[in-house]
Amino acid sequence: MAERITDIGPPHYDQFLPPVIKDNYGKWKYHEILEPGVLVHVSESGAKVYTVRAGSGRLVTTDFVKELCDIADKFCDGYLRFTSRNNVEFLLADQSKIAGVKDGCKALGIPVGATGHSVSNIVHTQGWVHCHTPAIDASGIVKAVLDDLYEYFGSHKLPAQVRIALACCLNMCGAVHCSDIAILGIHRTAPKVAHDKLRHLCEIPTTISACPTGAIRPHPDKNLKSVVINEERCMYCGNCYTMCPALPVFDSEKGGVALLVGGKVSNSKTAPMFSKLAVPYLPNNPPRWPEVVGAIRKILIKYAESANKWERVGEWVERIGWEKFFEVCDIPFTFQHIDDYRWAYDTYRTSMHFKF
Secondary structure, eight states, X not given: OOOOOOOSSSOOGGGGSOHHHHHTTTOEEEEEEEETTEEEEEETTSOEEEEEEEEOOSSOOHHHHHHHHHHHHHXXXXXXXXXXXXXXXXXXXXXXXXXXXXXXXXXXXOOBOOOSSSBOOOEEOOGGGTOSSOSSOSHHHHHHHHHHTGGGTSSOOSSSOBOEEEEXXXXXXXXXXXXXXXXXXXXXXXXXXXXXXXXXXXXXXXHHHTOTTXXXXXXXXXXXXXXXXXXXXXXXXXXXXXXXXXXXXXXXXXXXXXXXXXXXXXXXXXXXXXXXXXXEEXXXXXXXXXXXXXXXXXXXXXXXXXXXXXXXXXXXXXXXXXXXXXXXXXXXXXXXXXXXXXXXXXXXXXXXXXXX
């Protein structure tokens, strides 16, 4: 590995690798899934490292992290890691200790799974916990959806892996553009201008320039130092609220949830795919979001019933056709489904399957 030549930033990751991984770095030959949530990676030298993967919330307490570390100290020589999908992975060199890790996870109430043909943890954004422009919550919806799909987390019942993502607004900090099923918060009203507050809180030129569609302009009344919004040009992104807290965009009644399907990052079998709109609007209905949960379960069940083995959601949809997908999932086709972005494939030539 290259020598670290600066002390700026976090410590180099190699000092946190288990010895078996460090000794065999770049020499891994293959891996197998021994059971849901348990993997083994085998090196060219014959060395093995075992992984126990368990679900974890994206927002966790320090006490919870300490409890995970206690399991790692007891069975894994202190080694664990968090994945990009908020799973926690315990790394072991001794196969006989796997049962102890699983028992420790069970005692903490966290499920073991998310490998192979399963629903993995939902990667999501901040939602109402922290972000200032969300149309929906994040962790609340994720909890409701995963509670309903729990049986698919620790099993291999599905034709292939299913990755679900959530972004709480269309700025999409989450991976909703490339996930099998995606949950997207949508604003449906233009920001409301608080004229009495704007001149005290905001720089008007900065606020105007923050709008990507040019929907904001100075107020025609020169005595009123404020702005007006052309609602026909507004795309409800919330960028202006980022610059100016006197332009709140959230509407508890009209904001809601859209569902997209068919995205993936994987290059295997077919090229990477972008998600496409499936359900244009579902109500924002906390605390359990029954409409969202029900729609996702229906899509997943229909996929599980008719997809071929190893076929991702997008590949299944492309095989049966989008018309058939809407029919079997009982989703009405509306004008929102018409895609008028014409030039995507002129620029996104990123697949290994494409040759110039």
